[in-house]
Amino acid sequence: MTTFLIAVGTLCAICVGLSLVLVVADRYLSDYGRCRITINGGSRSLDVRGGQSLLNALGGEKIFIPSACGGRGTCGLCKLRVRSGGGPVLPTEDPHLTADERRDGVRLSCQVKVRNDLDIEIPEHLFSVREFAASVETMEDLTYDTKRVRLALVAPPEIAFVPGQYIQLQCPAYGDNPEPVYRAYSLSSDPADPRHAEMLIRLVPKGICTTWVFTRLKPGTPVTFNGPYGDFRLHDGTGEMIFIAGGSGMAPFCSILAAMRQAGNPRPTRYFFGAKAVRDLFLLDEMKRFESDLPDFRFIPALSAPDPTDLWNGERGLITDVVGRHYPDCRDKQAYLCGSPGMIDACINVLSGRGMPPENIFYDKFA
Amino acid sequence: MTVPLAVTTPGAPGGLAAQLLIIFLAAALTDNILLTRFLGMCSFLAISRQMKTSLGLGVAVAFVTTVTAAINYLVHRYITAPLGVEFLDLIVFIVVIAAFVQILEMAVERFSPALYFALGIFLPLITVNCAILGVSLFMLNKQGYGLWQALVYGAGNGVGWLLAILLMAGIRQKLKEDKIPAGLRGAPITLIISGIIALGFIGFSGMVKF
Amino acid sequence: MKANPGERSIRERMAPGVLSQDGFLGTDGRSLQEIVAADRAELERAGVTPDEVADVIDGLHAAADRGLETPCPACDGRVSVEEIEVMGRIPCPFGCGYRAHKAVLRVHVAGRVFELTPLHAHLIREHGFFQGRGAAFRLEPADAIALVRLCRTASSGATD
Numbered sequence: 001m002t003t004f005l006i007a008v009g010t011l012c013a014i015c016v017g018l019s020l021v022l023v024v025a026d027r028y029l030s031d032y033g034r035c036r037i038t039i040n041g042g043s044r045s046l047d048v049r050g051g052q053s054l055l056n057a058l059g060g061e062k063i064f065i066p067s068a069c070g071g072r073g074t075c076g077l078c079k080l081r082v083r084s085g086g087g088p089v090l091p092t093e094d095p096h097l098t099a100d101e102r103r104d105g106v107r108l109s110c111q112v113k114v115r116n117d118l119d120i121e122i123p124e125h126l127f128s129v130r131e132f133a134a135s136v137e138t139m140e141d142l143t144y145d146t147k148r149v150r151l152a153l154v155a156p157p158e159i160a161f162v163p164g165q166y167i168q169l170q171c172p173a174y175g176d177n178p179e180p181v182y183r184a185y186s187l188s189s190d191p192a193d194p195r196h197a198e199m200l201i202r203l204v205p206k207g208i209c210t211t212w213v214f215t216r217l218k219p220g221t222p223v224t225f226n227g228p229y230g231d232f233r234l235h236d237g238t239g240e241m242i243f244i245a246g247g248s249g250m251a252p253f254c255s256i257l258a259a260m261r262q263a264g265n266p267r268p269t270r271y272f273f274g275a276k277a278v279r280d281l282f283l284l285d286e287m288k289r290f291e292s293d294l295p296d297f298r299f300i301p302a303l304s305a306p307d308p309t310d311l312w313n314g315e316r317g318l319i320t321d322v323v324g325r326h327y328p329d330c331r332d333k334q335a336y337l338c339g340s341p342g343m344i345d346a347c348i349n350v351l352s353g354r355g356m357p358p359e360n361i362f363y364d365k366f367a
Numbered sequence: 368m369t370v371p372l373a374v375t376t377p378g379a380p381g382g383l384a385a386q387l388l389i390i391f392l393a394a395a396l397t398d399n400i401l402l403t404r405f406l407g408m409c410s411f412l413a414i415s416r417q418m419k420t421s422l423g424l425g426v427a428v429a430f431v432t433t434v435t436a437a438i439n440y441l442v443h444r445y446i447t448a449p450l451g452v453e454f455l456d457l458i459v460f461i462v463v464i465a466a467f468v469q470i471l472e473m474a475v476e477r478f479s480p481a482l483y484f485a486l487g488i489f490l491p492l493i494t495v496n497c498a499i500l501g502v503s504l505f506m507l508n509k510q511g512y513g514l515w516q517a518l519v520y521g522a523g524n525g526v527g528w529l530l531a532i533l534l535m536a537g538i539r540q541k542l543k544e545d546k547i548p549a550g551l552r553g554a555p556i557t558l559i560i561s562g563i564i565a566l567g568f569i570g571f572s573g574m575v576k577f
Numbered sequence: 578m579k580a581n582p583g584e585r586s587i588r589e590r591m592a593p594g595v596l597s598q599d600g601f602l603g604t605d606g607r608s609l610q611e612i613v614a615a616d617r618a619e620l621e622r623a624g625v626t627p628d629e630v631a632d633v634i635d636g637l638h639a640a641a642d643r644g645l646e647t648p649c650p651a652c653d654g655r656v657s658v659e660e661i662e663v664m665g666r667i668p669c670p671f672g673c674g675y676r677a678h679k680a681v682l683r684v685h686v687a688g689r690v691f692e693l694t695p696l697h698a699h700l701i702r703e704h705g706f707f708q709g710r711g712a713a714f715r716l717e718p719a720d721a722i723a724l725v726r727l728c729r730t731a732s733s734g735a736t737d
Contacts, residue, residue: 007452014446014459018466029473088484115480177594183665204663205681205692206598206713246646276647304647318645340662341678342642 394523407498436521603711
């Protein structure tokens with residue numbers, strides 16, 4: 001009996017002792033001090049405790065890299081480009097990386113340990129992605145099939161986004177629909193008002209989410225969404241900017257124009273809005289206000305099939321033809337497009353046919 | 368209590384230095400743990416493809432063997448033996464080796480990242496290298512070993528293992544695998560080769576009494 | 578008819594609210610094989626192949642694409658088409674991996690309006706599936722045959 005107790009006691013004592021030694025060693029040996037993580041060529045830099053995985057270090061700084069396996073190196077979702085300081089690729093990362101990715105320095109952030117200063121690249125949109133709880137503040141009919149939905153944020157109370165970005169609105173299970181779905185909508189709100197999120201939503205015939213928006217949403221309805229996402233935004237330059245969008249494609253431009261007004265942006269800007277008839281036009285007053293507030297902005301609606309009763313004497317024709325007529329030479333201009341893939345492809349054809357370099361054409365495809 | 372650094376055994380010729388040299392050579396060559404006892408085979412088979420990685424693993428094993436032999440000697444002499452629980456030696460040794468390798472891994476990672484990346488997965492692999500546990504256990508069978516003898520015995524065995532894996536890596540690098548029947552490629556041919564080398568080493572066994 | 582496991586998962590995806598608001602089966606109680614076989618038989622009697630139907634739908638989509646949501650003529654002006662394209666893609670419910678653009682093509686023919694989607698062309702061409710009776714987007718084989726005949730004579734009209 002005594003031997004038994006001694007044996008158990010000894011074994012426990014030894015194990016506890018060794019564990020203590022390990023804890024102490026971990027405390028001192030795995031202390032890499034503070035390390036600096038430079039993100040996207042210096043646009044942001046973090047000061048983190050060394051010795052942890054890059055994924056956790058970023059998570060601690062509220063930058064959430066998608067990861068499904070929780071850092072075990074099995075899902076391969078947490079890929080990032082590590083420009084320097086990541087050390088060699090580990091065998092655990094190997095199966096997840098293609099030859100191209102390896103050449104570009106792509107790594108699994110859960111496997112890269114922060115041992116020294118790192119220089120990494122993170123897709124811009126991941127910086128501020130959050131889940132928001134909000135409630136519908138107002139719903140406004142813009143046309144027979146388009147609504148402006150304004151959400152008041154509840155938690156977190158504010159959203160920071162770059163004008164041009166979109167959010168994913170959650171459409172909960174309702175009626176026959178067994179599970180929630182997410183649909184992307186560009187934000188049309190003024191970034192200077194971060195307590196609200198505003199979208200332009202056009203009824204999609206038999207669409208799951210838009211049907212919900214049009215039939216079930218009322219002021220006061222609680223909704224959830226996450227975001228912001230996307231890299232559609234204004235780019236630097238001096239030449240004239242051509243915006244092209246019809247229908248709910250106007251949303252990102254509402255936001256962009258509001259930011260331009262805020263900044264007093266003097267760049268010459270023309271917004272071509274394609275629609276069928278007068279009944280498809282909306283927010284004309286707001287566009288008028290932008291015209292008078294901005295130094296050099298003009299809103300040019302173009303109707304492809306105006307009703308005789310519309311008494312329309314503005315631009316006529318398909319938006320591609322109207323843009324083509326306005327700009328015989330697009331060489332030194334920038335274009336921003338938002339709309340269906342068909343519309344965007346047609347516009348790109350017209351613009352590049354008139355000499356616009358492809359790197360000057362930015363678009364947000366509904367696809 | 369003082370640690371007896373050396374316990375001179377009656378039959379040992381010469382002084383301490385000579386005795387230690389004999390222990391070292393015997394452990395490394397005539398009593399090679401890998402080639403005469405076939406311990407530590409799994410990593411030996413898996414890693415002996417290239418000289419460079421073999422050297423890295425071999426050095427790591429040699430180092431861990433040496434240090435754990437000494438630590439385990441102390442654990443046996445001052446903890447398990449006085450308490451009369453020698454039957455715990457096996458379990459305790461395993462735990463000690465695992466903890467030591469953990470600490471070693473942290474230290475290498477901290478102070479020599481280059482070595483850390485060169486060793487890669489070898490360090491954790493050492494934890495389960497039976498040669499290391501074997502050395503600590505065989506040491507207990509040796510009569511009249513002090514701390515010095517234990518340390519040198521560990522070092523000798525470690526160097527012996529290093530030597531064996533380097534030999535094998537040298538051979539495998541020169542080996543043209545396409546001349547080998549498909550069924551024998553890889554581990555089988557390595558086992559055959561190590562068997563042939565072992566024949567040579569076993570020929571020396573018993574030459575040195577220690 | 579007993580549904581095999583493959584058919585069961587397909588039918589689950591075709592249920593309302595899973596991939597589309599109204600689903601693909603409508604009130605049709607027949608098995609998928611029965612639906613497909615019945616519609617194929619009707620096409621065969623008229624001497625029309627599923628490929629021809631799909632080609633006509635693709636052609637109408639291409640014509641509508643040029644209109645950018647504005648109605649425009651197709652098949653030598655015998656039909657008028659307009660297309661509303663929306664965000665996202667819809668996967669084929671048969672689980673073959675195909676993902677169609679989400680769009681609704683409205684085809685105005687002789688006072689009638691058909692609503693077709695890019696998924697129609699795929700379903701008909703690859704799976705011979707015109708959707709179940711009562712489904713929101715079912716294309717009746719009789720209508721498909723009429724469309725094919727209309728556009729077939731239109732494209733060869735110049736040589737007649």
